[in-house]
Amino acid sequence: MLEVAGIRKAFGDHEVLKDISFTAASGSVTVVIGPSGSGKTTVLRALNALDQADAGVITIADVSVDFGKKVERAQLARFRAQSGMVFQSHNLFPHKTVLQNVIEGPVIVQKRSKAEAKSDALELLESVGLGAKADQYPYQLSGGQQQRVGIARALAMKPKLMLFDEPTSALDPELVGEVLRVIKDLASQGWTMVIVTHEIRFAQQVADQVLFIEGGLVVESGPPGKVLVDPTQARTRQFLQRILDPV
Structure with a gap:
């Protein structure tokens, strides 16, 4: 892989x-x-x-x-699409709901239908234990919950490879x-x-x-x-x- x-x-x-x-x-x-x-x-x-x-x-x-060698823009875009990144800080859009944060990439970048992206996002949020938080905003979540939204957001792009950069380093010990x-x-x-x-x-x-x-x-x-x-x-x-x- x-x-x-x-x-x-x-x-x-x-x-x-x-x-x-x-x-x-x-x-x-x-x-x-x-x-x-x-x-x-x-x-x-x-x-x-x-x-x-x-x-x-x-x-x-x-x-x-x-x-x-020189890397063409299209080749670089295809390469980047193979992996999803989860950062130390969750970097969620504060003005968007949890669901809107997760569907942003699939709809805007991958041009998938909003209905398909929403269906996938709700499944992913359930899988990370946040199905009930879809309509909440990041400020209403704990740091651990925000990081789990960040994971769901990366998974929503359907990458072949997942990358995690010290995903718990910014969290309180109880949330790790x-x-x-x-x-x-x-x-x-x-x-x-x-x-x-x-x-x-x-x-x-x-x-x-x-x-x-x-x-x-x-x-x-x-x-x-x-x-x-x-x-x-x-x-x-x-x-x-x-x-x-x-x-």
Whole structure:
């Protein structure tokens, strides 16, 4: 489903991604961990071309882009349509209802009928536990509920790949669990996902593979039982110790 080969990205003189390569099978969950400033979010943004890579090839399903060459606008649009992104902050339209937020992309971007988009949106809202909130506005929801609307909104575009950028980092601790449960449900349904998170125990439960990134490089990768429990790299062990036992 996903193949990333030799991705590089610099902002000015600062090379954020130096050589990122990995693959992900259809229906698998890839969790990306690493210290702040390691390039984790930039990897996600490169996968959706929010930040276009300077070099390397990314293939999602049957759409492949070589970012070392000139990329035509139509090709880039087709590439971006393959994935849905859930950000740290939910970025909902405050003047639109929950339902209106979810159908915006399918109707405006994909030109689907409003009736079809509404039907799909109501099903998605039910699936994330918010069927009764369709006519409410974002300010009437908790942070966790808003983030679940953000997930439904991304799913409404019917992407092949779901990308999550620390989806619980902006939430109060009591609200983290409700968002993680929705992501677990998506994993059980066979969605292909790449998740950047500091929730290590959550990663152990849902990941098929874990990438530890530092300095714009994949320092270690493998199944969670290996990377998160018995890593081979000293830097991975040091990072996990600081996360799991910060005192």
